[in-house]
Amino acid sequence: MNLAFEIDPGVFASVRHDPDEFVRELRLAAAVKWYELERISQGRAAEIAGLSRAEFISALGDFGVTPFQQTGDEILADIKMLDRWLGSGGG
Structure with a gap:
């Protein structure tokens, strides 16, 4: 799937990236944030x-x-639960 959207060319200059680098950074930033939010x-x-x-x-x-x-x-x-489990002969 290909996703396209418009970005003002000035954005690339402000983040000091060419369009390909910008896309890579955008994908990484989105992935990190979604991971951080546990999504x-x-x-x-x-x-x-x-x-x-x-x-x-x-x-x-x-x-x-x-x-x-x-x-x-x-x-x-989790450690406490494991300790209780091992202490009760669960292991």
């Missing part, structure tokens, strides 16, 4: 950005976005 998975975001998953994870750092979609509290809750 898409890492795999889908990488696909939208035109990157491998490893490249996308690396790019997340450039945007200051964590590659983890769980909060610290959620991770701690």
Whole structure:
């Protein structure tokens, strides 16, 4: 599928990108933001950005976005649940 929209040529000068670079950056920025908002998975975001998953994870750092979609509290809750499960002989 091809998506087209008009952009004032001055935009390219203001972001110091040629049109191809602008499109790549736009795709990456959209993918990062949608991932950050938990609207898409890492795999889908990488696909939208035109990157491998490893490249996308690396790019997340450039945007200051964590590659983890769980909060610290959620991770701690998972650890506590696992600890209870292992303590009850579940493992």
